[in-house]
Amino acid sequence: MKHKVLPLAVHLALGTLAFAPAVQAQTTSGPEASQPIQRVEITGSNIRRTDKETPSPVQVLTAQDLKASGYTSVSEVLRNVTANGQGTLSQAFSGAFAGGASGISLRGLSVGATLVLIDGHRMAPYALSDDGQRSFVDISQIPFEAIERIEILKDGASSVYGSDAVAGVVNVILKKSMVGGSITAEGGESSHHDGKTAHVSGIYGWGDLDADGHNTYIAVEYRKQNKILVTDRLGKDFTRTDWTALGGRDRTRGVPTPSNGGQPGSLTGYLVDPNTGEISGFLPGCNQAMLDAKQCAYHDNDLELQPETKNINVIGSFVQKLGGDWKLNLKGSYFRSDAEQLGRYANSLAVAGGLTGLQFGPHYPIPVATPLAGPLLLTVPATYPGNTTGAPQLLQYNFPELGGTRTGLKSDTVRFVGDVTGTLGDWDLTASIGYSKNTVKQDVDGNFNMANLQAAFNDPVHPYLVGAAASGNDPALRQFIAPTMRSKSTSELSFVSLRGSRELATLQGGALALGLGAEYTYRKLDAVAPDAVEQGTQAGNNAWAIGNQKIAATYAELVAPVLKNLELDASLRYDHVQGVANSTTPKAGFKYVPIKELTLRGTYTKGFRAPNPAESGNTGSFFAANGTDDPVLCANPGDDKTTVPGNYPQQCNVALGGVQMPGKNLKPEKSKSYTLGMIFEPNKMFNLSADYYHIRVDNQIISAYSDPGYDAMPFVVRAATPVAQPYVLPDGTLGTNTPAVGNMLFAPYPYENALFTTTRGLDIDMRFRFNVAGVGKITAELIESHMFSYKQGTAGGDAIELAGTHGPSGVSGDTGNPRDRAQLILGFDNGPLNVTGTLNWVSGYSVTDPSNGSAQTCKDAIAFGSGAFANAPQEFCRVKAFSTFDLSASYKLTDRWTLSGSILNLFNKQAPLDFQTYGSAASTFYNPALHQSGAVGRFFNIGANYKF
Helix, strand or coil, rough: CCCCCCCHHHHHHHHHHHHHHHCCCCCCCCCCCCCCCCCCCCCCCCCCCCCCCCCCCCCEEEEHHHHHCCCHHHHHCCCCCCECCCCCEECCCCCCCCCCCCCCCEEEHHHHHHHEECCCCCCCCCCCCCCCCEECCCCHHHHCEEEEEEEEEECCCCCHHCCCCCCEEEEEEEECCCEEEEEEEEEEEEEECCCCCEEEEEEEEEECCCHHHHEEEEEEEEEEEEEEEEHHHHHHHHCCCCCCHHHCCECEEEECCHHHHCCCCCCCEEEECCCCCEEEEEEECCCHHHCCCCCCCCCCCCEECCCCCEEEEEEEEEEEEECCCEEEEEEEEEEEEEEEEEEEEECCCCCCCCCCCEECCCEEEEEEEEEECCCCEEEEEECCCCCCCCEEEEECCCCCHEEEEEEEEEEEEEEEEEEEEECCCEEEEEEEEEEEEEEEEEEEEEEHHHHHHHHHHCCCCCCCHHHHHHHCCHHHHHHCCCEEEEEEEEEEEEEEEEEEEEEEEEEEEEEEEEEEEEEEEEEEECCCCCCHHCCCCCCCCCCCEEEEEEEEEEEEEEEEECCCEEEEEEEEEEEEEEEHHHHHHHHEEEEEEEEEEEEEEEEEEEECCCCHHHHEEEEEEEEEEEECCCCCCCCCCCCCHHCCCCCHHHHHCCEEEEECCCCCCCCCCEEEEEEEEEEEECCCCCCEEEEEECCCCCCEEEHHHHCCCCCEEEEEEEECCCCCEECCCCCCCCCEEEECCCCEEEECCCCCCEEEEEEEEEEEEEEEEECCCCEEEEEEEEEEEEEEEEEECCCCCCCEEECCCCCCCCCCCCCCEEEEEEEEEEEECCEEEEEEEEEEEECEEEECCCCCCCCCCHHHHHCCCCCCCCCCCCCHHHHEEEEEEEEEEEEECCCCEEEEEEEEECCHHHHCCCCCCCCCCCCCCCCCHHHHHHCCEEEEEEEEEECC
């Protein structure tokens, strides 16, 4: 295996290491303030401890780290975490099932295998599931102002937290108390003077917990981000659409090409003869000569690189001493997030098969294509203005006056949690209860009501006009032909838990501690499509999921410092998932200090993910049709089955749609993982940790559509009544016959336990800290995650290596699977001035996906991906490595006032080309999950903070 060249971040870090001894002679170390030793609870354990280093690797992002990043949202910060891998979800993915949300995917095992907590407690997942299947918490809603720190556990933790903690845990820890107030206001814009952001936050607390016995604080936050359109970045490589100069295709809208048969989209409209399929006339604004000269080309003006978003967050906290060391801690929050997804202009599709819908949903369990008479081929009557043929004609038109198809999403989350903590005898006890609910309301514009659309063009007095004449249409016609569709989806989660810990005995290294606990979690999901989509009167995403999940659990944990330099940990959890199965997940870990400068650590754990309501409840969706022969009505073999006696020609190569069905008797996904690492700290200036991880997940739940071993034909649903149709007679002539069975309607594809994934890699965290006399404190930290392997396969099949490729491309937004991610964070602090520079680096990766039959080669991956090339040049077979440098600074003017500023993507690096992904906006060729800052460009932000 060839070793990759070390990223620039590593070289810079090694250079800093070489520089450190020279500076050491000039450093001074002042006395540290003595502080009482406190026991704290670290993510991954329910036992409080004084030593913050546990057998499991935990990355900590403090409130200062968040601000020093230069970003103003939690999702932006977590997007750059090096352990965040393939399957991460970005708000910039305009085609997401879970539109408007962001999710983190530790170890590249998808957002469904990363558990996100707030203060160690679960909250309701986003009401729309990723790819219609995976549950996750929307990290774009989590507020900035009230965060004390974020702990990222890079290890399985089902033995402590239960389901979903397979790849790791992200625990957002809020401030425990606050006295006084703080107001922050900041704003920013790109160097293109777009994508403006406004961020205002404030927090105020009163009541000294020790003196008054109580503390209350309220935190309020507002953030608005303006959109960046694709047309705002025209001229960049990733928005280029004409690749003919490099031997590729011209993907510019409105340009006739062989792939569109010389009949492209049109903003002015042209007519097509329904008998010959040839263009029969042009409406004002374009003609055949102009079309051939590419003078009718256009851009979809509403396509977004960055969506417009708005967040309003309110958090209230109340802590009350109850007597002794007992405390009541109440927290309530309201998170509001507004976002949108914008697509292309609506299309009449008159030259591409016509408009269709589907009557399918909870109230219509058998899918029926609409209109019942067949796809709507939009026609204009013989009397339509501009139709000079004397007969009805098909109309090809793209309706720019309606704007791009738009989905507006309003997400509201309410959360209430109460904790009572204290000591009873020798036990430290915590009793908790909580409830959270996420509600997502969608407004969908731009999808046609097919019956109304045709009626509007057939109106003999005031027909719907197109092109420049569209400005003369009655405004009410817009809602008539494309009514706004609305839906409301909800996700609820409630829990109650009781846990306690105590010391059992004194060992050489300290106290032997035992932790015990029990909890009950109830989750309910009700996510449905708009009524018009379910009824089939309008097209749209028809995915739905309705169901609930009940989990009861008990768990135990043991921390045993058996020697002064050896700690052994063990935990065990039993979960009963009602109606599914039981799961027992153990974990064992050790921490060994052979010399004070070196710590060795490791863990072994099992984990699980229970089937969620979107997989096992009342759930479904309909997806693209495949061409297949009816095994009964077109069963006789031959070179051309449509001419073979005994076959029904119309049932050969049938476009058979697939229906996603809930899984029956689904089992929990099961994982086994281990870590092995070391911490080397020769002095207070330098710290190095390196941790190897290995994770194997079995019984992963996928659609049977993705399982090559699944044969849908025995389960095909047929029409109840056979109909007379063409039939090949014994002599080879064509006759008519009524078969014994009805025609195929659809093929069911249930969820099933059929996938396995194995991944292994290495995390490195290297830190330098030193003071330079008369100058200030200098820090440097290198964080790198390297993936040795990422293999995936279906049950009974071979494992396929996907590390460094675009696979698995069918997950989330086809994010790619790079082997390496790194961050180099350089800091300088001399009191009032604090400067931080962050280098973010992502390695390159292949455009191929060895697990996808259509992306085995570079040629196929691009031809079937973006389609920009039929045979792509070699230079585009790999997505290039990408790096950005972010610079932020703050200056404390007085005890009350602090000014801050940042420049993100300081050197204005452009996103590399990715011709395979479908995760970016239409007519763009880049990967927003990994390279979004390269699409935004250089970004400036300034702000001020006032404390009182």
